[in-house]
Amino acid sequence: MxxxxxxxxxxxxxxxxxxxxxxxxxxxxxxxxxxxxxxxxxxxxxxxxxxxxxxxxxxxxxxxxxxxxxxxxxxxxxxxxxxxxxxxxxxxxxxxxxxxxxxxxxxxxxxxxxxxxxxxxxxxxxxxxxxxxxxxxxxxxxxxxxxxxxxxxxxxxxxxxxxxxxxxxxxxxxxxxxxxxxxxxxxxxxxxxxxxxxREESVVKFEGVRIINSDKVDFEKELKDMGLELDEVDLVIGGNNQEDEAGYMDFCSVIGNKPYLWYKPFVGEYGTASSFAMWMACKVIEEQKVPECWMKNRIASEKYNKVLIYNKVGNEHSLMLMTKNKV
Amino acid sequence: MSELKEELKAKLIEQLNLEDFEVSDIEDNDPLFADEGLALDSIDALEIIVLLEKEYGIKLDDPKKGKDIMQSVQTLADFIEKNRK
Structure with missing residues (x-):
């Protein structure tokens, strides 16, 4: 379903x-x-x-x-x-x-x-x-x-x-x-x-969420378990707070050069900040555009149909995936 | 007495977070719990009981009397005048 x-x-x-x-x-x-x-x-x-x-x-x-x-x-x-x-x-x-x-x-x-x-x-x-x-x-x-x-x-x-x-x-x-x-x-x-x-069809499809509590994450395995081919990802939204934050380096090395947005430097860090990331993902998929000020790496895409969100604070990690519904 | 009533109105506005009210908006005989007055509710009644004890050292021993005492700012002030320590 x-x-x-x-x-x-x-x-x-x-x-x-x-x-x-x-x-x-x-x-x-x-x-x-x-x-x-x-x-x-x-x-x-x-x-x-x-x-x-x-x-x-x-x-x-x-x-x-x-x-x-x-x-x-x-x-x-x-x-x-x-x-x-x-x-x-x-x-x-x-x-x-x-x-x-x-x-x-x-x-x-x-x-x-x-x-x-x-x-x-x-x-x-x-x-x-x-x-x-x-x-x-x-x-x-x-x-x-x-x-x-x-x-x-x-x-x-x-x-x-x-x-x-x-x-x-x-x-x-x-x-x-x-x-x-x-x-x-x-x-x-x-x-x-x-x-x-x-259950009712609309523009944004929620594909799933993974919650990981560990000091080390096998991203390739997690993404595979989500049924995700990295090539298909159009946009990544990361919970980084600072440039080159160590905890996000492993993740970035797995996803490679993808359009990357960040938000915590502009809304702050809080326990449920990833809900803001999910709202961002919905808006990007609906509007098919990304205002430049949210871009971390200045790489743009022609389409934003598959958006992956990664959040990490300490040993608490999560991955969320949203896609554009084929309507 | 009139000083006490003005003080009470200010304390009610602050304690009950009556954001849309000024002291001058509340008449001495406005009903506290009816819609045509301040439209307070049972949680506000609890707040007023705490306010009476904290600010004026008056403990409401008989809850049945609460309805009469909390009719308006006037009845509250009368009760405080008679009972404050």
């Missing part, structure tokens, strides 16, 4: 929401990236909005946008990946616990500090009682959600699945993580990327 990506959207540090791949970058002079705020009131009533922290606003607005694009009111499943969940609410809740000597914590922050708040809020807004799941697997959180969505469709348990990845970055979190190895030399960021995966 084939799986298609019926709609996609991304809220990020760039002007991506409800748009195509931007042709220029918003300046990022801060020490970490925050999202460009969309007009939330277009999707969420002010009454509900006031209680939502930025990660919930981003997750909900992005979800409602893709559902609207796909013309779906109730998905058969809602699957969300988030590495660190609602950090601002968690920070407020814990700070209050300490300051108030474990008395009188603010109920809203407590209620909304759990990882599954975003998926829960989406379900509440849609009055959707269907399958609702949140995956938290650090830098493979989005990929795990995607794998679950894929299996739900392949097993015949769902026809349309809302799936996405969302994370947030605050001053407090930045202060805590800036010294960590996994974010060394990297500008942290945040974002939300959501998709409707469907």
């Amino acid at each position: 084939d799986i298609y990506i019926k709609s996609s959207d991304a809220i990020s540090a760039q002007l991506s929401f409800e748009k195509g791949l931007p042709e220029y970058f918003e300046s990022g002079e801060e020490s970490f990236y925050n999202c460009v705020k969309p007009e939330y009131k277009k999707y969420i009533s002010p009454k509900l909005l006031r209680r939502m922290s930025p990660i919930i606003r981003n997750g909900v607005a992005c979800s409602l946008s893709v559902l609207k694009q796909a013309g779906i009111e109730q998905p058969d499943a809602i699957v969300v990946g988030t590495a660190l969940g609602c950090l601002r609410d968690t920070t407020s809740f814990l700070t209050q616990l300490i300051e108030e000597k474990e008395e009188l914590p603010n109920p809203t922050h407590f209620i909304q500090s759990t990882h599954n708040t975003i998926a829960g809020q989406i379900a509440l807004l849609l009055k959707c009682h269907n399958y609702n799941f949140t995956f938290s697997q650090m830098h493979n959180s989005f990929e795990t959600a995607l794998l679950d969505a894929q299996m739900l469709i392949l097993d015949g348990k769902a026809s349309n699945v809302l799936v996405g990845g969302v994370d947030e970055m605050s001053e407090t979190t930045y202060d805590l993580i800036k010294g960590l190895d996994c974010y060394k030399g990297t500008k942290p960021g945040e974002g939300a990327g959501f998709f409707v995966l469907s």
